[in-house]
Amino acid sequence: MAEEKKYKKPIPRVDEESRPFWEACARHELYVQKCRSCGKVFYYARSFCPEDLSQDLEWVKCSGKGKVYTFTVTRQNQGAGFRDNLPYVMAYVELDEGVRMLTNIVDCKPEEVKIGMPVEVTFEDATPEISIPLFRPAGK
Amino acid sequence: MSITGKAAIAGVYEHPLRLAPHKTQYQIMAESARGALEDAGLTLKDVDGLFTSGVGGMGIVSLAEHLNLYPDYLDSNSIGGSSFVSHTGHAAAAIAAGYCNVALILYGSTWSSDRFAIGTGGGGGSDPPEHFESTYGPTTVGDYALVAQRHMHEFGTTGAQLAEIAVTMRKHASLNPLAKFRDPITVEDVLASRVVSSPLHLLDCCMISDGGGAIVVTSAERARDLKKKPVSILSAAETCYHTSAGMRDLTNAAAKQSGPKALARAGLAHKDIDMAMIYDSFTITVCVTLESLGFCKKGEGGSFVQNGRIGLGGELPINTDGGGLSSNHPGMRGIFLVIEATKQLRGECGDRQVKDCQLALCHGTGGTLGLRHSGATLVLGV
Numbered sequence: 001m002a003e004e005k006k007y008k009k010p011i012p013r014v015d016e017e018s019r020p021f022w023e024a025c026a027r028h029e030l031y032v033q034k035c036r037s038c039g040k041v042f043y044y045a046r047s048f049c050p051e052d053l054s055q056d057l058e059w060v061k062c063s064g065k066g067k068v069y070t071f072t073v074t075r076q077n078q079g080a081g082f083r084d085n086l087p088y089v090m091a092y093v094e095l096d097e098g099v100r101m102l103t104n105i106v107d108c109k110p111e112e113v114k115i116g117m118p119v120e121v122t123f124e125d126a127t128p129e130i131s132i133p134l135f136r137p138a139g140k
Numbered sequence: 141m142s143i144t145g146k147a148a149i150a151g152v153y154e155h156p157l158r159l160a161p162h163k164t165q166y167q168i169m170a171e172s173a174r175g176a177l178e179d180a181g182l183t184l185k186d187v188d189g190l191f192t193s194g195v196g197g198m199g200i201v202s203l204a205e206h207l208n209l210y211p212d213y214l215d216s217n218s219i220g221g222s223s224f225v226s227h228t229g230h231a232a233a234a235i236a237a238g239y240c241n242v243a244l245i246l247y248g249s250t251w252s253s254d255r256f257a258i259g260t261g262g263g264g265g266s267d268p269p270e271h272f273e274s275t276y277g278p279t280t281v282g283d284y285a286l287v288a289q290r291h292m293h294e295f296g297t298t299g300a301q302l303a304e305i306a307v308t309m310r311k312h313a314s315l316n317p318l319a320k321f322r323d324p325i326t327v328e329d330v331l332a333s334r335v336v337s338s339p340l341h342l343l344d345c346c347m348i349s350d351g352g353g354a355i356v357v358t359s360a361e362r363a364r365d366l367k368k369k370p371v372s373i374l375s376a377a378e379t380c381y382h383t384s385a386g387m388r389d390l391t392n393a394a395a396k397q398s399g400p401k402a403l404a405r406a407g408l409a410h411k412d413i414d415m416a417m418i419y420d421s422f423t424i425t426v427c428v429t430l431e432s433l434g435f436c437k438k439g440e441g442g443s444f445v446q447n448g449r450i451g452l453g454g455e456l457p458i459n460t461d462g463g464g465l466s467s468n469h470p471g472m473r474g475i476f477l478v479i480e481a482t483k484q485l486r487g488e489c490g491d492r493q494v495k496d497c498q499l500a501l502c503h504g505t506g507g508t509l510g511l512r513h514s515g516a517t518l519v520l521g522v
Contacts, residue, residue, distance in 0.1 A: 010274035018271065032386070043386035044272040050385040070293070070390060072285035073338040074277060076260045082277045090276050092286060092388070099386030102273050102511070115293045132275055 007126040008081030014129070020059055021045040025131045028123045030062040032097050043099040064121035065138060066095040073110040089113050093135050107136035144406060147232035148363035148370035149520070151180025151356035152479040158320040158468055160350040161253040165195075166206050168248030168352035173207065176354035181367030182242060189213035189240030189357075191231060193223035194249055194472050203246065213240035219380070219514035220506020221419060224355070224474035226516040229376025231357040241359055248352035249470035258348055258471055260336065269383060273511060281345055281422070283510035285337040288424040290390045292339060295439035299339055301446060302423040303330035306343050306465050308451045309420060313462025315452075315492035320349055321466045330423075344423040346464030346473070353475040355482075371485045374499075374519040375405035382512035391439070392432055394515025395503055399433035402517035408499065410435055413519075415484055415494045416456055417477035419505040420463040426450075429503055430458075433517070452492060460484060460492045474504035478518065485522045498522055 014022045021044075024031045034041045035049035036056040048055050071091035077083060089105040091113070105113050106122065118138035123131040153175030155168055163171075169192070177183060190211040192200050200216035213234050217226050224247055231243035251258060259280040291297045307327055313319035325343060333342040363370035381394040403409065416435070420426050427441035435456060436444040444450075450458045461467045461480040468476065481500040483489050499521045507513035 009277065012271040012275060013266065015268075015271075017268065041386070044269060044383075046268075046385075070286045070290035072282050072289055072340075073335075074279060074282045074285075075334075075338075076281070076336050077277055077279050078257050078260055079277065079279075088277055090278060090282050090286070092390070100383075100388050101386065102276050102278065102383075104276050115289065126275070 011126055011130055017047040018045040022130060024059070025123060025133055026129060028131060030064055030121050030133050031059045032062055032095065032099055033057050034060045041098055043101050060097060062121070063096050066093040066119055066135065068105065068113060068115050068117045068119060069094045069100050070115060071105060071113050091135070093119055104134050105136065106134045107140060112137070141236065142405065143232045143236045143376065144374050145360055145372055146236035147357055147373045148360050149228070149355060149373065149478070149482050150358045150363045150366045150368065150370060151176040151182065152482045153179055153354045154318065154476060154479050155248070155352040156318050158349040158351060159252055160250055163250065165248040165250055166203065168250070168350070169203065169246040169354070170207060172248065172352045172354035173244060173246055176244070176356045179368060180356045182356060184209070186242045187211065187244045189231060189234055189243035191215045191227035191243060191245040192247065193218045193227070194247060211240065213243070219516070221421065221472040222474045222504025222506035222514050222516040223472060225477055225502050225504035225518050226378050226514070228355060228357060228373065228478050228518055229378065229516065232373040232376065235357060235359050241362065243357040245355040245357065245475065246352070247472065247475040249472065250350045251471040252348045252350045256348070256471070259345060269512070278511060279337060280508055281340055282337040283508035284422045284424055285340045286510035287390045287428060288339050291424065291428065294391060295442065297427065297442035299331055300327050301442035302344055302427060303327040305420070305423040305426045305445050305450070306330050308445070309459055309463040309465040311451060312460050312492060313466035316462050316467055319462040319467040320347060340422060340424065346421050346469040349468040349470050351468045351470040353479050355475065355478055369486050369522060371482045372521050374408070374521050375402045376516070376518050377401035377405060378514065378516040380512065380514045390510060391428065393428050393505065393509055394513055395429045395432035395505070395517065398515045398517040399503065402519050406519040408519060413456065413499050413501045414497045415460060415481070415500050416458045417481045417500065417502040418458050419473055419477065419503060420459055420465050421473070421505065423465070425505055425509060426458065428509060429505060433503060452494065457494050460489060460494060472506070474506070474516070477502040477504055481520050485520055
């Protein structure tokens with residue numbers, strides 16, 4: 001009998017546009033992209049700049065630090081991987097690099113999470129190839 | 141070219157059922173088609189434009205087959221719950237362009253009977269952005285809750301202010317014999333209901349029901365000779381809003397672009413509008429939509445909805461049928477916005493009739509405010 005999968009939540013698809021992002025996450029590094037043509041910094045991963053369609057892009061390594069822009073403590077979700085982990089905190093974190101990304105806040109009690117709270121990236125290894133960027137209170 | 145005054149709503153029908161385990165989706169659509177065509181005084185053979193959403197990828201072709209229709213114009217624009225508001229605008233444009241003359245817009249759903257967890261499912265699609273989201277557990281309720289939390293933080297909006305929206309919708313539903321939930325509720329009831337995804341309580345959320353409806357749109361000229369008073373389509377506008385490549389501002393909605401555009405296209409101002417139908421998937425949806433449409437300033441939605449302003453007899457009555465919060469919500473509510481506004485403009489709403497109702501605005505939101513959504517605005521008049 002096959003061993004039961006440890007990570008039951010949806011696993012992101014790695015494709016030609018997102019491969020460098022997920023490869024960096026597997027090394028426990030967080031990157032966003034910057035357009036060399038217009039300077040726009042953006043998230044999520046694309047093969048072109050969503051401002052001017054330029055393909056002259058660079059990957060920018062993030063400090064991994066940011067602040068909670070907003071959050072919700074979810075108490076009901078029937079989905080696999082979620083129903084056994086209630087409640088959980090879903091949030092938008094604004095990275096020091098200026099972009100906002102959807103994530104989970106972990107390693108603290110849900111009631112401790114506040115908007116504006118400093119957080120830092122941490123990774124959950126979902127599979128040998130995929131690690132999920134999450135955030136926890138900074139300096140914890 | 142403007143569509144203003146070129147097309148009119150000639151018939152509407154709201155399926156009376158809220159739970160229909162003994163019916164299929166296509167059956168609900170066929171029954172609604174019959175109702176709206178009877179309302180207009182037209183027959184199935186008059187229909188030469190077909191619009192629907194909430195069906196499979198090619199579902200509109202199956203629907204045409206089911207009804208044995210060969211329409212000249214097909215549109216299954218699928219942008220979430222707002223789709224049918226969008227269809228009404230598209231139908232007016234198609235009619236103004238001469239591409240069809242009698243458009244039938246249909247919706248049917250058995251999502252309640254199917255036990256489909258619209259608001260609290262895990263799931264996740266396979267479009268590019270979803271691979272950066274699904275693993276974090278974004279439920280529909282949670283996505284809207286992100287907006288509510290930020291709104292409260294930035295503007296001091298309170299749970300009691302949002303609850304006022306649910307209380308008002310329930311008050312309206314008590315006057316609508318078809319509404320599912322008709323017993324009065326209080327602000328305290330809303331705040332005491334369990335938290336589904338903070339800060340949204342159960343009674344901040346719309347219900348899941350079965351149901352459906354139909355709208356018949358035809359040329360202004362043809363509508364004049366039909367059974368019911370024509371309701372003129374004055375303007376429409378639509379757009380979408382999303383995570384903006386990482387620069388998302390959660391306190392704005394698509395309505396910010398479509399609302400002012402629709403009013404300008406109709407040559408009207410906010411003060412001209414007698415009643416509004418605002419998609420109320422959640423209480424926060426109404427608050428942010430009213431701000432984005434421009435009925436109040438950004439951040440003032442919480443105080444705007446208080447003191448009876450959005451209730452019958454108030455300055456801007458909204459969702460007089462009781463909305464998705466209290467009347468029905470089979471997954472995509474846009475069609476009921478247009479149906480109720482039409483009935484109000486015809487003066488058919490009995491106990492819940494808005495006095496001297498001549499101009500109505502509908503705004504549908506499809507998808508989720510916190511991630512990506514569409515917005516469709518429609519201005520109607522008599």
